[in-house]
Amino acid sequence: MLKKRLIGVITIRHGWSVQSFGYNRYLPLGKPEVLIENLDRWGADEILVQCVDRSKYDLGPDFELLRRIGTLGLSTPLIYAGGIRHATDAVFAVSLGADRVSVDAMLWDSPHMLEILSRELGTQAIIANMPVRQHNHMLYWLNYRFGHERILDASLLSVLPLEWVSEVMLTDWSHEGMAGGYDYQIPLCFPLTDKPLLLFGGLTETTQFQRLLSLTNVVGAGVGNFLCYKEHAIQQIKQNVVGVPMRAAHYAEDKYIL
Amino acid sequence: MIRKTIGIVDYGVGNHASVQRAFQALGYRCWISRDSDVLADSDVIVLPGVGAYPSAMSALHTNGLVKFLRDQVRLGQPMIGLCLGMQLLADESHEHEITAGLGLIPGKVVPLESAYWHIGWNTIEIVNGDKLLIPSDGESVYFNHSYVFKVPKEYQICISRLDKPFTVGVRRGNVVGLQFHPEKSQSAGRIILKNLVEGLNRA
Numbered sequence: 248m249l250k251k252r253l254i255g256v257i258t259i260r261h262g263w264s265v266q267s268f269g270y271n272r273y274l275p276l277g278k279p280e281v282l283i284e285n286l287d288r289w290g291a292d293e294i295l296v297q298c299v300d301r302s303k304y305d306l307g308p309d310f311e312l313l314r315r316i317g318t319l320g321l322s323t324p325l326i327y328a329g330g331i332r333h334a335t336d337a338v339f340a341v342s343l344g345a346d347r348v349s350v351d352a353m354l355w356d357s358p359h360m361l362e363i364l365s366r367e368l369g370t371q372a373i374i375a376n377m378p379v380r381q382h383n384h385m386l387y388w389l390n391y392r393f394g395h396e397r398i399l400d401a402s403l404l405s406v407l408p409l410e411w412v413s414e415v416m417l418t419d420w421s422h423e424g425m426a427g428g429y430d431y432q433i434p435l436c437f438p439l440t441d442k443p444l445l446l447f448g449g450l451t452e453t454t455q456f457q458r459l460l461s462l463t464n465v466v467g468a469g470v471g472n473f474l475c476y477k478e479h480a481i482q483q484i485k486q487n488v489v490g491v492p493m494r495a496a497h498y499a500e501d502k503y504i505l
Numbered sequence: 506m507i508r509k510t511i512g513i514v515d516y517g518v519g520n521h522a523s524v525q526r527a528f529q530a531l532g533y534r535c536w537i538s539r540d541s542d543v544l545a546d547s548d549v550i551v552l553p554g555v556g557a558y559p560s561a562m563s564a565l566h567t568n569g570l571v572k573f574l575r576d577q578v579r580l581g582q583p584m585i586g587l588c589l590g591m592q593l594l595a596d597e598s599h600e601h602e603i604t605a606g607l608g609l610i611p612g613k614v615v616p617l618e619s620a621y622w623h624i625g626w627n628t629i630e631i632v633n634g635d636k637l638l639i640p641s642d643g644e645s646v647y648f649n650h651s652y653v654f655k656v657p658k659e660y661q662i663c664i665s666r667l668d669k670p671f672t673v674g675v676r677r678g679n680v681v682g683l684q685f686h687p688e689k690s691q692s693a694g695r696i697i698l699k700n701l702v703e704g705l706n707r708a
Contacts, residue, residue: 248627248666249623249625249626249627249667250625250626250627250645251625252625252626290691292625292626293625317522317523317526318526320523320526320527320529320530321523321526321689322527322530322688322689322691322692322694322695323689323691324647324649324686324689325689338556341519341520341555341556342517342519342520342521342522344520344522344523345520346520346523346555346649346686346689365557366560366601367556367557367560368555368557369555369556369557369589369650369651370621370622370651371622371650372555372556372649413621413622413624413651414624443622443624466624466625494626494645495645497691497692
């Protein structure tokens with residue numbers, strides 16, 4: 248049986264991993280490689296590395312970071328996000344060790360690129376990240392670089408070529424960094440009911456994982472800030488969520504000395 | 506004890522670095538190369554791959570590796586195909602267009618029936634009693650694909666399930682293909698890689 252995934256999310260700004268709050272306030276945590284190794288050791292199902300400044304300042308992907316991550320020899324699947332402009336960027340990111348890529352700014356700037364990415368890497372390797380908030384059962388999609396929003400309804404989705412992405416990550420940006428903050432209405436208000444969803448932003452509590460991962464089209468949950476200070480958080484979440492197919496939490500005992 | 510050597514086929518498609526580090530972590534010597542002499546000298550050839558089938562086969566042709574890989578299999582050199590690398594072992598693929606494959610294991614690559622994609626951790630079931638994979642029966646491993654290798658049952662060694670079962674492991678003599686990513690399947694994947702490298706021997 249296909250398992251629901253617990254994804255460790257590492258947010259990187261100016262080359263440093265940070266705690267992020269509501270897409271506008273950041274606290275430094277340290278070297279990304281250390282946090283990535285921790286997630287690999289603790290048995291996360293996937294690791295998402297998102298560089299939040301790369302598209303904003305038109306820097307392209309952080310290939311140097313990916314090279315450094317590559318030397319770690321991770322045994323956990325890696326998703327890279329940040330600054331991907333075209334298929335060449337995405338293919339190079341994969342060659343450096345990313346298993347999948349996630350795009351956000353591309354959805355605003357050049358959505359037609361999704362098809363080209365898909366033809367190079369396969370649709371399964373492409374994730375669309377959409378920062379959203381919910382108000383009156385309507386989703387508002389944030390262009391974080393410019394701070395403006397659009398209503399994310401069926402008519403907008405009909406012109407976005409999301410058939411070229413395998414999963415959509417619905418990030419509750421306004422509750423990001425807030426314990427227990429994820430808005431339960433967000434996945435319910437997303438018009439594409441058959442698109443597999445990943446959720447991120449303010450997911451900390453067992454009751455949240457239990458409720459949200461029980462939704463048929465929710466295939467994974469991302470946890471960022473809240474894994475940083477709890478060494479056994481992945482194990483605890485997996486053990487406490489019942490009735491949801493999840494892989495047992497394994498420490499990488501054969502790779503790291505515990 | 507002499508360490509076995511792994512020749513990872515570099516044809517510009519895929520995640521060679523991840524595959525290399527997984528084998529190195531197991532204690533093997535690894536070469537990433539498109540040089541036929543280097544690859545022929547290794548104990549096991551590993552054909553990785555991420556991406557779309559037509560561009561992968563095109564890259565193998567461009568690098569002059571198609572005939573070489575077929576010849577090495579005929580000579581009995583062990584080969585492991587991973588993910589797209591497994592699908593390349595087939596006769597043909599229907600991804601985007603019909604593309605001829607390496608033709609090392611009979612069958613064709615077609616879209617998944619049960620879903621658009623198969624992404625994440627899923628359980629594998631070993632079939633036909635393949636001794637190299639039996640220790641991994643019931644383990645969860647990482648998948649990331651949308652096409653599957655439709656193969657005659659005699660070549661099937663491993664299946665997984667969504668609504669319906671489908672092939673995720675194939676074998677014909679010394680040629681093994683795995684649809685999942687053992688290099689990204691944590692300890693479960695490393696056990697599989699070790700068992701394959703130790704169990705496959707030159708004919």
